[in-house]
Amino acid sequence: MRGPLVIRLNYVVRAPFRRRTALSRRAVFARDGYKCQYCGKPADSIDHVMPRSRGGEHTWENVAAACRRCNLHKRDRTPNEAGMILAKTPHTPRDMAWITTAVGRVPEAWKQYLLIAS
Ligand SMILES: [Zn+2]
Numbered sequence: 494m495r496g497p498l499v500i501r502l503n504y505v506v507r508a509p510f511r512r513r514t515a516l517s518r519r520a521v522f523a524r525d526g527y528k529c530q531y532c533g534k535p536a537d538s539i540d541h542v543m544p545r546s547r548g549g550e551h552t553w554e555n556v557a558a559a560c561r562r563c564n565l566h567k568r569d570r571t572p573n574e575a576g577m578i579l580a581k582t583p584h585t586p587r588d589m590a591w592i593t594t595a596v597g598r599v600p601e602a603w604k605q606y607l608l609i610a611s
Pocket residue numbers: 529530531532533534559560561562563564
């Protein structure tokens with residue numbers, strides 16, 4: 494079924510609360526641009542920066558998209574111990590990130606209406 498890509502509303506719809514983006518595999522990939530945060534290749538796994546076996550939590554600040562190869566190489570070490578460098582420090586995505594999570598990828602036509610940093 495075809496539908497419009499953009500709908501203009503005549504009044505502002507206020508969200509009743511600010512939702513925090515739920516931590517999921519898909520959401521982590523979206524936040525990290527579907528790229529391994531160690532080598533830049535397509536990511537297909539989630540790495541816990543501080544390994545869970547060593548008390549690392551399953552939180553936005555401790556997860557990063559990674560490729561299987563880097564994940565296997567890193568094992569239960571920190572990036573520093575493994576001699577690996579994260580592309581960026583993991584953070585909780587801003588509110589708008591849930592849109593990316595919901596639709597997978599944001600169409601070009603939407604970007605002028607959204608405050609999404611690329
Ligand atoms: Zn990698």
